[in-house]
Amino acid sequence: MRPEPERFKKRAPRRRAQALVEFALALPLLLLLVFGIIEFGRFMQTWLALENGARFGVRYAVTGAYNPDYCDEADAIYGLGDEDLADGKVDCKVPPRRDWNGDGKVTSEDDRLAEEMTNRLQDWARLPSIRDAALAGAMGIAAAFDDFTIAQDYFGYLSHPFGSFSTQYRGNPNRTGYFAISVCSSRHYDDGSPRFGFLTAERLDSQYHSYLPVCIEMDENGNIIRYMDDPGGPGDRVRVTLTYRHALITPLPNVAALWTPGASAWWDGLLISAQREGIVEKFRVSRVTGLAGAIGMAATFTPTPSETPTSTSTLTPTDTPTSTPTRTNTPTPTRTPTPRPDCSLLQNIGPEGLAFQNLSSGGYVLESQLQNTGPYLIQFSGAALNWNGNWHNQMQGPRPGHIFNWYANNNNNTKIFDPSDTGTYPFAHTFVNPSNQNLGALGSTWFKWVYGSPNPGQNTFTFWITPYVNSYPVVGPGTPTPRMSVTPVSVESQNFYWSGEFNGTIYYNIVPPTPVPTLACAMNVTGLMGPNIQPTPIISGLNFSLRARVEGNQGSGKWDQNVRYVYFFVYDSAGNLVHYFKDTSPIYCLFGDSKGNCTTRRVGVDTWWQGASSRPGQVIQNGTYTVAILARNNDTRQKSSLIVTTLVLQAPTPTPTFTRTITRTPTITRTPTRTYTPAPPTATRTVTPTRTITPTPTITRTPTRTPSPTNTVRPTATRTPTPCLTPPDMGGCG
Numbered sequence: 001m002r003p004e005p006e007r008f009k010k011r012a013p014r015r016r017a018q019a020l021v022e023f024a025l026a027l028p029l030l031l032l033l034v035f036g037i038i039e040f041g042r043f044m045q046t047w048l049a050l051e052n053g054a055r056f057g058v059r060y061a062v063t064g065a066y067n068p069d070y071c072d073e074a075d076a077i078y079g080l081g082d083e084d085l086a087d088g089k090v091d092c093k094v095p096p097r098r099d100w101n102g103d104g105k106v107t108s109e110d111d112r113l114a115e116e117m118t119n120r121l122q123d124w125a126r127l128p129s130i131r132d133a134a135l136a137g138a139m140g141i142a143a144a145f146d147d148f149t150i151a152q153d154y155f156g157y158l159s160h161p162f163g164s165f166s167t168q169y170r171g172n173p174n175r176t177g178y179f180a181i182s183v184c185s186s187r188h189y190d191d192g193s194p195r196f197g198f199l200t201a202e203r204l205d206s207q208y209h210s211y212l213p214v215c216i217e218m219d220e221n222g223n224i225i226r227y228m229d230d231p232g233g234p235g236d237r238v239r240v241t242l243t244y245r246h247a248l249i250t251p252l253p254n255v256a257a258l259w260t261p262g263a264s265a266w267w268d269g270l271l272i273s274a275q276r277e278g279i280v281e282k283f284r285v286s287r288v289t290g291l292a293g294a295i296g297m298a299a300t301f302t303p304t305p306s307e308t309p310t311s312t313s314t315l316t317p318t319d320t321p322t323s324t325p326t327r328t329n330t331p332t333p334t335r336t337p338t339p340r341p342d343c344s345l346l347q348n349i350g351p352e353g354l355a356f357q358n359l360s361s362g363g364y365v366l367e368s369q370l371q372n373t374g375p376y377l378i379q380f381s382g383a384a385l386n387w388n389g390n391w392h393n394q395m396q397g398p399r400p401g402h403i404f405n406w407y408a409n410n411n412n413n414t415k416i417f418d419p420s421d422t423g424t425y426p427f428a429h430t431f432v433n434p435s436n437q438n439l440g441a442l443g444s445t446w447f448k449w450v451y452g453s454p455n456p457g458q459n460t461f462t463f464w465i466t467p468y469v470n471s472y473p474v475v476g477p478g479t480p481t482p483r484m485s486v487t488p489v490s491v492e493s494q495n496f497y498w499s500g501e502f503n504g505t506i507y508y509n510i511v512p513p514t515p516v517p518t519l520a521c522a523m524n525v526t527g528l529m530g531p532n533i534q535p536t537p538i539i540s541g542l543n544f545s546l547r548a549r550v551e552g553n554q555g556s557g558k559w560d561q562n563v564r565y566v567y568f569f570v571y572d573s574a575g576n577l578v579h580y581f582k583d584t585s586p587i588y589c590l591f592g593d594s595k596g597n598c599t600t601r602r603v604g605v606d607t608w609w610q611g612a613s614s615r616p617g618q619v620i621q622n623g624t625y626t627v628a629i630l631a632r633n634n635d636t637r638q639k640s641s642l643i644v645t646t647l648v649l650q651a652p653t654p655t656p657t658f659t660r661t662i663t664r665t666p667t668i669t670r671t672p673t674r675t676y677t678p679a680p681p682t683a684t685r686t687v688t689p690t691r692t693i694t695p696t697p698t699i700t701r702t703p704t705r706t707p708s709p710t711n712t713v714r715p716t717a718t719r720t721p722t723p724c725l726t727p728p729d730m731g732g733c734g
Contacts, residue, residue: 046244061133061231062278092118130231151177162226179243187230215230237277247268345373348370354499364452366499367448370444375442381434382429383447392496402461407431416435428505500554541652542602542604568583573624627647
């Protein structure tokens with residue numbers, strides 16, 4: 001055998017944990033690589049989400065669209081709730097052709113104010129709408145939207161603009177999860193000076209670097225007015241910026257902590273920002289054309305040639321015929337074959353020709369809104385009024401003091417003519433030496449009949465009352481209020497007078513220039529009717545209900561239309577209120593409706609309601625009930641009607657009362673008394689086998705078999721020992 005060479009016998013000495021040391025040295029780099037890949041992926045996802053959100057936001061911003069749900073907040077910010085609701089809708093649109101400046105006239109200035117208020121409301125509502133669109137695009141970011149100590153409170157920021165830089169409502173950009181949005185535009189004033197813009201480095205505030213970008217509003221001299229976002233108008237450039245502090249999962253040292261007191265030693269987040277710009281579309285007419293203005297300005301260079309003076313020189317020879325100036329004067333008389341003006345120049349522009357004043361304004365005035373559409377002066381010369389005497393509340397009478405005082409125009413106390421007070425209809429007056437009687441060309445005014453105004457010597461009167469509904473009939477003066485079996489209900493003030501039952505006449509003169517005689521005119525005015533209620537009981541056995549068909553304006557033929565709500569009040573025979581319910585949608589029923597059919601209730605089983613099915617009252621019983629039905633229509637000047645009807649419930653006696661006779665079944669407990677029958681067999685327990693027990697249940701079923709157990713006594717006879725006579729060897733017992 002050949003010996004192994006020496007070199008093969010020597011081996012290098014082994015070093016313990018060498019692989020572990022190498023792995024430990026490589027592990028940090030490996031972890032940094034792995035976490036770096038993950039971190040970079042998270043960062044890219046966040047950055048792309050912000051970029052997409054900014055793109056969504058600016059695409060929405062340039063359309064000029066807005067979410068009407070934010071109009072309530074816009075109304076509250078600018079205090080324009082009544083103006084926005086003037087057309088019956090909260091939609092950030094103030095209607096034109098109203099006297100918004102309070103000068104008693106409807107002019108182009110009022111239309112300009114309406115447009116300005118509309119633009120202001122819509123621009124504010126656009127800002128949170130743009131934020132919603134941006135958030136829809138920036139899906140996937142882990143921002144602390146609901147924690148305003150971290151994220152921006154955008155509604156608070158928009159509702160509280162500041163004159164100097166403030167960190168209030170802007171969150172904390174140093175904490176992870178911080179999110180903020182900024183919307184700014186290049187909007188200018190009408191004179192072309194900048195109005196909005198971003199805070200630039202030249203105006204660097206102490207906190208600007210943390211909260212960038214910041215939008216500011218400036219005056220004509222470039223001074224900061226307030227810090228406020230702006231979505232821009234047509235033709236303006238708008239920029240949407242999203243800022244977010246992205247949380248890091250990779251532990252990286254924060255070098256800035258070396259010179260920043262209180263800073264974390266680890267880098268926990270990264271501030272990311274994304275922005276997009278766009279040009280706002282022509283979604284409305286703009287006062288400053290913005291980028292499109294250069295095209296509009298180019299047209300002004302065309303008049304510069306001196307051809308226009310030559311055209312005027314050609315017109316100078318035409319001045320010689322005097323016929324042309326006379327033709328310009330002829331159009332005024334050519335409106336009518338006679339020189340007398342037309343009475344139709346005075347128009348009634350109100351929603352009703354004659355309407356009751358709202359309670360918030362006093363509620364003691366009948367008024368008509370008038371517009372002079374012509375170029376002539378109009379003078380009011382007299383008025384008349386008649387009323388048929390109807391009052392549409394069958395439970396309660398009207399408020400006393402229904403006395404007419406005077407005629408007025410825009411202000412209730414600005415008198416046109418003050419005659420002697422009267423409470424008798426009809427009445428008419430000719431204005432003798434009136435004041436405030438003139439209505440200028442193209443002007444507008446209110447013509448008012450003022451009643452029972454709160455002045456010395458007169459009772460305070462209003463056409464509105466708060467109906468009493470907690471018992472029937474109404475409790476008179478000095479009578480104690482009955483004890484309520486249900487929670488008392490309070491109904492808002494109602495007007496049971498209908499302006500359609502008042503007929504007025506306004507006398508006026510149209511005063512043209514002196515060559516044309518004055519024209520005496522008369523305008524008949526009246527209003528709209530109130531709700532007409534027709535109750536229909538629905539009774540079938542135990543089930544019953546009651547439907548109220550309501551005609552919003554009596555005589556219109558439109559049932560269950562133009563109705564704001566219907567109240568139902570039910571009183572027992574003692575006059576106590578046992579049920580009430582407010583129905584706000586057709587069909588109008590005592591217990592509401594389901595799929596167009598009145599919901600029924602059962603006598604003796606179901607209960608009355610105290611405003612809703614969730615608040616049950618006492619059990620419904622047979623009897624005669626008084627039902628009061630109150631309906632209010634949805635006119636601009638709302639009117640009400642209250643009727644009283646009778647509901648008789650005579651349901652058959654409920655069948656559940658017969659179940660009491662079925663309780664006689666416990667009397668069958670007499671069968672246990674028949675256990676006396678087993679008593680005789682007790683003496684023969686050792687003799688009778690258990691088999692004899694089986695017949696006993698059948699015996700208890702019929703009393704006639706009770707003697708049969710006596711037959712079982714016969715086996716007790718001693719005849720049974722007779723088998724013992726056999727010999728023992730044969731198996732006997734001897």
